[in-house]
Amino acid sequence: MAECEFTQVCSIFAQFGPEGLDNFFIRAYCTTGGQKCKRKALYLEGKGPDEVPATLLPNGMQWSTPG
Numbered sequence: 291m292a293e294c295e296f297t298q299v300c301s302i303f304a305q306f307g308p309e310g311l312d313n314f315f316i317r318a319y320c321t322t323g324g325q326k327c328k329r330k331a332l333y334l335e336g337k338g339p340d341e342v343p344a345t346l347l348p349n350g351m352q353w354s355t356p357g
C-alpha cells in the first residue's frame with residue numbers, strides 16, 4: 291500500500307518519520323496509506339497544516355510533548 295500523501299506537510303510524520311518502521315504510527319498509518327488516520331481525515335476535509343493540531347495523533351489521542 292502506498293505511503294500517505296500528506297507526509298510532506300504532516301508534523302507527526304516529521305516527528306516520527308525518522309524512526310521509520312520502528313515507530314508504531316509510521317508503521318500502522320503513514321506507510322500504509324493512512325486510511326484510518328484522524329489527521330489525514332482533517333487534511334482531506336481541507337484543513338491546512340497549521341489547522342491540524344500538532345498534538346493530534348493518528349489514532350485520535352492527544353500527544354503530550356515533554357516540557
Ligand code: SF4
Pocket residue numbers: 294295296297300301302303319320321323324327328329330333348
Ligand atoms: S500521521 Fe496521518 S496524515 Fe500524517 S503522514 Fe501519517 S498517515 Fe498521513
